[in-house]
Amino acid sequence: MKILRNPKQKKVLYGIGLILLAAFPFLITNSYYLHVCISIGVYILLATSLNLVTGFAGQLSLGHAAFYGIGAYVGALLMLNFDVNFFLAMIASAVVSGLFGLLLGLPTLRLRGDYLAIVTLGFGEIVRLVFVNWAEVTRGPLGLPGIPSPSIFGFQISGRTAFYYLIIVLVLLTLFVMNRIVNSGVGMAMQTVKIDEIAAESIGIYPIKYKLIAFVVAAAFAGIAGCYYASYIAYISPTTFVYNTSVTILAMVVLGGLGSIPGSIIGAVILTLVPELLRFMSDYRMLIFGALMVFMMIFRPEGFWGASKRVKNIYKIKAGGGKNGSDSGDNQRHN
Amino acid sequence: MAQILETINATIKFGGLTAVNSVSITQEEGEILSLIGPNGAGKTTLFNLLTGVYRPTEGNIKFYGEEITGLKPHERVDKGISRTFQNIRLFHEMTVLENLLIANPDCHRESIWEAVFGGRKLRQKRQRVVEKCEGILKAIGLEDKLEELATNLPYGKQRLLEIGRALSTDPKLVLLDEPGAGMNSLEKEELSRLIYYITTDMKKNVLLIEHDMKFVMGISDRIVVLDHGEKIAEGKPEDIQNNPLVIEAYLGKGIPEDDDD
Numbered sequence: 141m142k143i144l145r146n147p148k149q150k151k152v153l154y155g156i157g158l159i160l161l162a163a164f165p166f167l168i169t170n171s172y173y174l175h176v177c178i179s180i181g182v183y184i185l186l187a188t189s190l191n192l193v194t195g196f197a198g199q200l201s202l203g204h205a206a207f208y209g210i211g212a213y214v215g216a217l218l219m220l221n222f223d224v225n226f227f228l229a230m231i232a233s234a235v236v237s238g239l240f241g242l243l244l245g246l247p248t249l250r251l252r253g254d255y256l257a258i259v260t261l262g263f264g265e266i267v268r269l270v271f272v273n274w275a276e277v278t279r280g281p282l283g284l285p286g287i288p289s290p291s292i293f294g295f296q297i298s299g300r301t302a303f304y305y306l307i308i309v310l311v312l313l314t315l316f317v318m319n320r321i322v323n324s325g326v327g328m329a330m331q332t333v334k335i336d337e338i339a340a341e342s343i344g345i346y347p348i349k350y351k352l353i354a355f356v357v358a359a360a361f362a363g364i365a366g367c368y369y370a371s372y373i374a375y376i377s378p379t380t381f382v383y384n385t386s387v388t389i390l391a392m393v394v395l396g397g398l399g400s401i402p403g404s405i406i407g408a409v410i411l412t413l414v415p416e417l418l419r420f421m422s423d424y425r426m427l428i429f430g431a432l433m434v435f436m437m438i439f440r441p442e443g444f445w446g447a448s449k450r451v452k453n454i455y456k457i458k459a460g461g462g463k464n465g466s467d468s469g470d471n472q473r474h475n
Numbered sequence: 476m477a478q479i480l481e482t483i484n485a486t487i488k489f490g491g492l493t494a495v496n497s498v499s500i501t502q503e504e505g506e507i508l509s510l511i512g513p514n515g516a517g518k519t520t521l522f523n524l525l526t527g528v529y530r531p532t533e534g535n536i537k538f539y540g541e542e543i544t545g546l547k548p549h550e551r552v553d554k555g556i557s558r559t560f561q562n563i564r565l566f567h568e569m570t571v572l573e574n575l576l577i578a579n580p581d582c583h584r585e586s587i588w589e590a591v592f593g594g595r596k597l598r599q600k601r602q603r604v605v606e607k608c609e610g611i612l613k614a615i616g617l618e619d620k621l622e623e624l625a626t627n628l629p630y631g632k633q634r635l636l637e638i639g640r641a642l643s644t645d646p647k648l649v650l651l652d653e654p655g656a657g658m659n660s661l662e663k664e665e666l667s668r669l670i671y672y673i674t675t676d677m678k679k680n681v682l683l684i685e686h687d688m689k690f691v692m693g694i695s696d697r698i699v700v701l702d703h704g705e706k707i708a709e710g711k712p713e714d715i716q717n718n719p720l721v722i723e724a725y726l727g728k729g730i731p732e733d734d735d736d
Contacts, residue, residue: 325577328569342548342641343557343578343640344644
């Protein structure tokens with residue numbers, strides 16, 4: 141990965157990547173491919189946000205789909221019933237989902253490991269049951285149809301291409317925010333909580349605070365993903381936000397690599413693409429999928445792009461005043 | 476000399492076991508105080524009471540005259556107490572520099588807002604934090620290893636790094652739990668130089684647990700001896716060496732000739 145170390149080449153690579161992403165709808169006009177790309181984008185939002193909780197703060201959460209669902213329903217209901225602009229609805233989705241993250245986190249983040257996983261699992265089920273049973277608002281299992289498309293300054297976003305560009309913007313925004321959080325004192329504190337809570341406390345870090353931050357931020361971004369999804373599909377029902385979705389998102393995070401943002405992207409791409417590619421053998425698709433996961437965990441338990449590839453020296457400041465050692469340090473780090 | 480640390484009848488019971496029984500100790504500003512005692516005497520438990528890992532069943536703990544008995548561990552770090560552990564608890568998957576960075580309060584108190592939108596000001600603050608940590612790395616002799624993962628350091632260096640991490644919180648009092656354990660004699664010399672550096676140059680106080688008698692007698696200004704959770708002696712190293720109660724605690728009763736250690 142030495143090419144990626146050079147900042148100039150890195151910029152060029154990023155530039156080429158961006159151009160390719162922007163040109164994609166012109167190169168490939170098949171709307172099915174665009175749909176797959178949009179799905180990947182939504183899952184990148186969900187996987188990177190869950191990675192903050194599970195990969196960086198080390199808290200196993202099995203209820204991420206609940207925040208996704210809350211975002212979707214809040215966004216959809218605001219747009220349908222109150223004619224709220226999509227972007228305002230999206231902010232509201234983020235805020236409400238984040239609040240639910242806080243509500244769930246406050247009493248439960250004292251629990252560890254399996255216990256927390258069970259509580260989050262329960263939370264996910266409760267949220268789904270509310271969607272099903274609160275029929276006067278959510279129309280229950282019938283779902284909410286006819287969710288409007290977004291519009292910016294009178295310009296209506298409709299059609300797959302427009303939605304494709306919208307999700308690209310959202311993904312870039314999310315990646316930017318996540319990157320900044322992870323490579324900061326806050327992100328580092330989260331990782332100390334994951335590694336050793338007692339040691340973290342011994343240097344003045346209050347573990348619950350950082351777990352809560354991770355939970356709330358992750359929930360907010362899942363809410364954004366939900367609102368986007370609602371507007372894109374134009375119809376939501378409780379069946380989308382089930383336990384299975386939570387597990388899929390978690391699988392993306394683990395397969396890609398816990399505690400690594402590029403890992404989450406890779407995980408989201410692979411776990412969205414593989415089931416699509418295996419569609420021709422629909423009967424055995426999940427079987428092969430499962431086998432793949434098992435092999436992966438045996439041969440690469442760290443995931444495709446695990447935390448060992450993370451940027452060392454999180455502050456990205458060359459120590460030693462940048463005079464010496466920075467080059468050699470760079471090279472030996474990534475071998 | 477001002478009194479910095481005081482425990483008043485600190486007691487902790489685990490079920491029927493009284494691990495620390497009504498221990499009162501004091502530490503004066505500027506002195507190196509050592510806790511010694513046979514295995515299971517309650518030294519580390521007392522440390523855990525001082526740092527807030529355990530709450531005392533009875534008794535109080537005061538730091539610079541302020542009551543801190545009810546404070547959580549991280550709140551005590553804010554007051555100026557930091558520690559190392561008997562079994563090293565570094566952040567092994569992080570680099571040497573990161574281990575110190577994260578202990579600096581300016582680093583982990585960054586707000587999420589600052590982290591996402593911070594610009595030049597944040598960069599300058601971070602630069603200052605890095606410089607501070609480099610200073611500490613020089614003091615512990617790891618300035619050329621800052622990009623090394625903590626787990627790849629030799630054992631003795633890991634101990635030093637843990638002390639460095641404790642110093643990075645900018646404490647007034649550093650509690651060292653067996654800092655010399657597993658070190659060879661050369662590393663121990665380095666360690667005692669570091670402890671003197673901490674007390675004289677950095678003007679911080681040190682309270683330590685140690686088993687190596689030669690080391691303890693050489694470095695301490697005053698020693699407190701615990702046995703079975705109780706304080707059995709207290710005084711200058713030479714007084715402790717000749718205290719019959721202490722000899723008895725370590726070697727047993729009835730064989731007066733047997734004092735070769």
